[in-house]
Amino acid sequence: MKALIVENLHVAIADQEIVRRLSLTVPRGEVHAIMGPNGSGKSTLAKVLAGHPDYHVTKGKVMMDGENLLELEPDERARKGLFMAFQYPSEIPGVTIANFLRAAMQSRLPEGEELEATDYYAKLYEKMDLLDMERSFTSRSVNEGFSGGEKKRSEILQLAMLEPKYAILDETDSGLDIDALKTVAHGVNSLRGPEIGIMLITHYQRLLNYIIPEYVHVMVQGRIVRSGDKQLALDLEERGYDWVRDFAEEPVSV
């Protein structure tokens, strides 16, 4: 099975353990939502999978289509098909969206092969239309002076252009008004299909009204304490995170 498989993962930053005994399988073709209160370790999980240097995996393993992800540099993981939409994407002054994406796509080509500029721009404009973005957006510096909504749309644009095998969306809904949320959701939905597995990290159920997941997992204190279908998200919305906190200390079976 082609899947992103996390097995018994333990993660620490400095001396503090943030993720514990976490196991999760995201096959291609499925959308898995990860929900949880602030500080539950959701974003840490995303960063660890992407290879952020500040976090140390103390135990466990992560396989992507049968390959040990933890042995790879962040850029190798990306080129092999892992994408993360950042909650707080960095600014890159002086580098335009168009040039940045072009460099990213060029990095995926074999040495000596040049990205075809005409095809590139055709694809870029197509994806921008999908996300309701103005053409002038491509000549702005990456994330510099972007509104919250523009940052998130730019992340989804990059996702659409890079066509990863697995995408982690870290709180992509935060800071979006309802119109922007719908646009972003529309963009993500149009990318869904049998070739991509999506991990949707969110604090609120709201996003899941627009991107309907196959599975919902609830994370508390660094562990997944509950898994279910989209109904779980609705229950959570109604009863609040205190309801699942009680499960945190119980053994979990997924």
Add this chain to the structure above:
Amino acid sequence: MKEANSAVQIDRSIGDFAYPEVHVRDAGAGLSEKTIHYISDVKEDPDWVREFRLRGLKTFLEKPLPTHWASKDLEAIDFDKIRYYLAPGTGAKRSWDEVPEDIKRTFERLGIPEQERKFLAGVEAQFDSEAVYSNIKKAVGEQGVIFVGSTEGLKNHPEIFRKWFGKVIPIGDNKFSALNSAVFSGGSFIYVPPGVKVKHPLQAYFRINAENFGQFERTLIIADEGSEVTYMEGCTAPKFNTTTLHSAVVELVALKGAKIQYITVQNWSANVFNLVTKRGLAHEDAQVKWIDCNIGSRLTMKYPGVIMKGRKARGEVLSIALANDGQHQDTGAKMIHAADETTSNIISKSISIGTGRATYRGLVNVPKHLKHCKNNTECDALLINATSRTDTYPTITVRGTGNAVQHEASVSQVSAEQIFYMQQRGLSEAQAMSLSVNGFVNDLVRQFPMEYSVELKRLIELEMEGSVG
């Protein structure tokens, strides 16, 4: 874009080769009156030049090294070990076929004859102390444009040469302008007649081939009323374990309404002390623009300046300095406002990598009696590593009312988060760094002629590749 010229010789490995010395003229090591007489004899200097040189020597010996404000690294130069004049004795040829084989091959490896065919109006190629090749396109020469070596200039065009030589930068301006005045050889003399606009750039390429050597070219460019000219210079040297000294003096004179643009891409090897004095004199409505890129050398000290002598004159310095491990780029600009309604603009960007150090020194002076003068200064520094260093020493003196000055400075650092973000998109750490740096200089590089901006970007990529890990 593939057609980009490699005049700027960004890849230092390309410049890192040397042929055996072929010189028949050698002033020997060390500096004394004897050295001056040797040079004057060989070059068959007129008496006034010999006297000028002797005054230069005297001033050089009297002046202390400026280590009270500049780097103590200057003390590493052993002036007694340097050879001050080395030449093959062939003179400057008008055709590459007449240039001695080894020397010709040197410039072919550097791509000079090819660029000349492609986009230049004229080329001068200097090998150690003397030009070995000097040629100007026929059409440009027919317009009355003079483009020759400094020796030929002072001999064949004394009426123009002598009027301005040493006037913009006097012998005693600083210790190294005095040294240059004593032993100068090579460099260009350019005169553009009134109203003539030279469409394509004139280029000089300075090559150091010999060890324990000093190159002291002297360039004088005079743009007569309403004329326009762009001059570009490139330079390389092989990397030796010994010290090489490069100390040029460049004087520009833009008469009423004239425009001079002077572009430098300095890519000396890491054993070169590059101590250069460059200044332009802008008359009424004239413009002098320095585009100055410093990538190579061990220590560079260079502060291109413009004296705005006539009403509405304009001075501009756009500079980029890249200081890698073990390098110190001490650069800046001087803007002397000496007439009403003069404007100056300084944009300086520096990048420090590893233990590299970039220093910006700026001098802007607007005296009290002037009206409606403007200066804009922006200097931005980018630090790549925790060990990188940058310093800024701006001196801005603006007196009187109705003059406007604006100064902005920033220091930024490539952050780990930024690099991680770019890596997550598939770029290697080196590619990410290089993209950040290119982004940092981008708005400035866009103002450069295309051939240079493409090469500069390529150079930055090469420099960044070695800086990660």
